[in-house]
Amino acid sequence: MASNGNGNASHDFEFASSHVPNGLSKINTKPGEPDMCKDDTSSTVKVSNLEQLHALQKKKASAPTTPRNATNPSTPKNLTPRAYLSEEERQKQQMQSVSASLASLTRQSGPQVIKGEPGRKKSPPKTVTAPRLDISDSALKFTHVLYNLSPSELYEQAIKFEKGSFITSSGALATLSGAKTGRSPKDKRVVKEETSKDDLWWGRGSPNIEMDEETFLVNRERAVDYLNSLEKVFVNDQFLNWDPQNRIKVRIISARAYHSLFMHNMCIRPTPEELEDFGTPDFTIYNAGQFPCNRYTHYMSSSTSIDLNLKRKEMVILGTQYAGEMKKGLFSLMHYLMPKRGILSLHSGCNMGKEGDVALFFGLSGTGKTTLSTDPNRQLIGDDEHCWSDNGVSNIEGGCYAKCIDLSKEKEPEIWNAIKFGTVLENVVFEEHYREVDYTDKSVTENTRAAYPIEYIPNVRLPCVGPHPKNIILLSCDAFGVLPPVSKLTHAQTMYHFISGYTALVAGTVEGVKEPTATFSACFGAAFIMLHPTKYATMLAEKMQRHGATAWLVNTGWSGGSYGVGSRMKLAYTRKIINAIHDGSLLGANYAQTPIFNLAVPTAVNGVPSEILQPQNAWSDKTQYDATLKKLAGLFQKNFEIYADYQVGGNSQLTQQILAAGPVLQ
Ligand SMILES: Nc1ncnc2c1ncn2[C@@H]1O[C@H](COP(=O)(O)OP(=O)(O)O)[C@@H](O)[C@H]1O
Numbered sequence: 001m002a003s004n005g006n007g008n009a010s011h012d013f014e015f016a017s018s019h020v021p022n023g024l025s026k027i028n029t030k031p032g033e034p035d036m037c038k039d040d041t042s043s044t045v046k047v048s049n050l051e052q053l054h055a056l057q058k059k060k061a062s063a064p065t066t067p068r069n070a071t072n073p074s075t076p077k078n079l080t081p082r083a084y085l086s087e088e089e090r091q092k093q094q095m096q097s098v099s100a101s102l103a104s105l106t107r108q109s110g111p112q113v114i115k116g117e118p119g120r121k122k123s124p125p126k127t128v129t130a131p132r133l134d135i136s137d138s139a140l141k142f143t144h145v146l147y148n149l150s151p152s153e154l155y156e157q158a159i160k161f162e163k164g165s166f167i168t169s170s171g172a173l174a175t176l177s178g179a180k181t182g183r184s185p186k187d188k189r190v191v192k193e194e195t196s197k198d199d200l201w202w203g204r205g206s207p208n209i210e211m212d213e214e215t216f217l218v219n220r221e222r223a224v225d226y227l228n229s230l231e232k233v234f235v236n237d238q239f240l241n242w243d244p245q246n247r248i249k250v251r252i253i254s255a256r257a258y259h260s261l262f263m264h265n266m267c268i269r270p271t272p273e274e275l276e277d278f279g280t281p282d283f284t285i286y287n288a289g290q291f292p293c294n295r296y297t298h299y300m301s302s303s304t305s306i307d308l309n310l311k312r313k314e315m316v317i318l319g320t321q322y323a324g325e326m327k328k329g330l331f332s333l334m335h336y337l338m339p340k341r342g343i344l345s346l347h348s349g350c351n352m353g354k355e356g357d358v359a360l361f362f363g364l365s366g367t368g369k370t371t372l373s374t375d376p377n378r379q380l381i382g383d384d385e386h387c388w389s390d391n392g393v394s395n396i397e398g399g400c401y402a403k404c405i406d407l408s409k410e411k412e413p414e415i416w417n418a419i420k421f422g423t424v425l426e427n428v429v430f431e432e433h434y435r436e437v438d439y440t441d442k443s444v445t446e447n448t449r450a451a452y453p454i455e456y457i458p459n460v461r462l463p464c465v466g467p468h469p470k471n472i473i474l475l476s477c478d479a480f481g482v483l484p485p486v487s488k489l490t491h492a493q494t495m496y497h498f499i500s501g502y503t504a505l506v507a508g509t510v511e512g513v514k515e516p517t518a519t520f521s522a523c524f525g526a527a528f529i530m531l532h533p534t535k536y537a538t539m540l541a542e543k544m545q546r547h548g549a550t551a552w553l554v555n556t557g558w559s560g561g562s563y564g565v566g567s568r569m570k571l572a573y574t575r576k577i578i579n580a581i582h583d584g585s586l587l588g589a590n591y592a593q594t595p596i597f598n599l600a601v602p603t604a605v606n607g608v609p610s611e612i613l614q615p616q617n618a619w620s621d622k623t624q625y626d627a628t629l630k631k632l633a634g635l636f637q638k639n640f641e642i643y644a645d646y647q648v649g650g651n652s653q654l655t656q657q658i659l660a661a662g663p664v665l666q
Pocket residue numbers: 363364365366367368369370371372383401402403404405412556557568569570571572574
């Protein structure tokens with residue numbers, strides 16, 4: 001009957017052959033049809049007003065989840081949806097839990113919260129009301145809770161309400177993180193309290209700068225008051241760790257859609273059933289990043305404070321909107337919780353080959369964990385944070401956080417293609433009309449970032465778990481240009497370099513500064529570790545020995561001279577080196593020892609010019625090379641002094657071997 005695009009003409013209307021006086025043809029409806037003009041022929045919608053029509057557009061939500069394959073080990077067997085609860089009761093419990101999270105500690109109960117956006121006054125709001133014993137202006141107002149919104153909803157929130165939010169030509173959400181475009185490790189504080197203080201690493205070299213319990217509460221109150229003063233807050237209830245036995249439930253309360261979307265991408269996304277049974281989180285982040293801390297508060301040294309309280313299982317963020325702070329805050333938590341269970345937490349990328357061979361990529365920021373674990377020939381398990389338990393490896397996260405300065409489609413196609421709808425693009429610059437991103441532009445920061453769900457990488461391994469690692473790759477971006485592109489490490493050397501955690505980056509964007517600065521960051525992530533580095537090193541040594549893993553040191557930094565003279569190692573060469581590690585060919589190569597560092601360097605690697613394998617060959621000024629090598633060796637030795645008094649494991653022999661495995665200056 002109808003014309004529905006298949007080429008048949010509609011016979012619903014007939015033009016009368018006779019002309020009416022004004023020149024317009026008269027339209028006659030067919031006999032039997034109701035006397036109304038229809039502009040299409042499909043059945044009409046069953047609504048009586050526009051509002052109802054708009055309501056039809058949105059159907060019952062099913063939360064966007066992290067996809068898992070059929071044999072999903074990350075859904076614990078005892079997870080049965082609470083079928084006995086009515087939808088209304090369930091929602092009420094959910095909001096009661098959020099209200100409790102947002103409660104001031106001086107009140108018995110939480111603030112009045114309403115699920116959903118402000119301004120929808122039509123239906124009576126589902127509120128959770130606190131008994132009004134302590135009547136105050138802030139207790140009288142409602143806070144709207146935007147609970148586990150989808151990427152589409154978060155895009156709308158960001159674009160409507162957050163200045164600096166734009167959709168780029170590839171569909172990503174471009175945002176600005178404000179004044180802080182990187183982490184603020186000097187502003188991190190850890191509460192010294194009786195449940196954890198004896199386990200934690202304090203003092204020289206430690207990232208854990210202490211704070212007392214009272215001061216934490218002052219900052220927590222500041223964050224909670226700020227969040228409650230807003231019309232609406234975002235709440236994400238999500239998981240960490242793909243190992244089902246060691247999954248952690250986290251709640252993130254934030255004020256920006258950008259933060260909510262970032263965490264949606266970075267944490268593991270629960271299924272609707274898992275969300276129904278979420279209950280009370282194991283850990284809560286209060287992100288009040290737009291609001292500064294009070295500098296008159298004890299322990300505060302700037303307007304930024306990132307405070308971790310392991311006893312209360314809470315983290316407070318004030319004065320920084322850099323989203324990586326939340327991700328790495330949770331990583332710190334895992335660096336405390338997991339070793340207590342005999343599980344090693346690792347600042348590493350991880351992927352797996354067709355034979356089930358797993359590789360770990362350790363390294364500080366910018367050394368290549370994300371770039372090199374994203375490999376078209378291998379399945380990606382994760383780019384940044386992992387656990388190594390007796391069952392193998394598991395990713396902690398549900399997403400990746402790639403650096404995108406100078407990103408190119410040719411060199412890193414998988415990451416390039418992952419920057420699409422749903423991806424958060426931090427601090428990038430784009431052309432104002434077409435919104436084409438210019439990845440070379442450092443106007444906002446050099447630390448431009450893309451956060452995307454892990455399944456945006458096509459060859460992802462879901463669930464993100466794997467067997468015990470075969471190769472351990474320590475990445476170092478040596479801007480001095482003296483470390484070889486690749487070397488095979490002995491067991492003791494592995495421990496030495498793991499504890500040292502060396503990289504050297506160029507001093508940054510300051511004009512005229514050409515001298516590289518060495519960074520030593522224990523366990524390739526000193527900013528996130530909670531226990532003494534030797535604790536993690538002992539676990540790594542034990543696991544590597546038990547599972548027969550081989551370790552390699554790979555320099556992704558400079559070759560042919562230091563920064564300013566030499567050039568960055570070609571990514572294509574590094575990839576060839578990594579391939580030779582994966583396929584086992586490098587294990588059987590011939591090796592030569594280097595002076596001072598005593599590293600075993602292969603004489604040939606398929607696809608890599610042999611003259612760059614021994615770094616001194618690539619330098620034109622040999623005396624300069626010798627001097628630079630000695631300088632770096634001295635820096636290593638100086639850094640290691642703080643560990644000389646510690647034992648690795650119960651084994652003083654291993655400790656002696658580790659000390660002897662460092663560079664030797666004649
Ligand atoms: N030889 C190389 N190996 C690895 N990365 C390289 C190399 N040369 C340049 N790069 C660039 O260095 C950066 C490494 O960053 P990324 O992989 O995100 O580091 P991480 O994940 O360790 O913080 C990327 O921008 C990458 O394109």
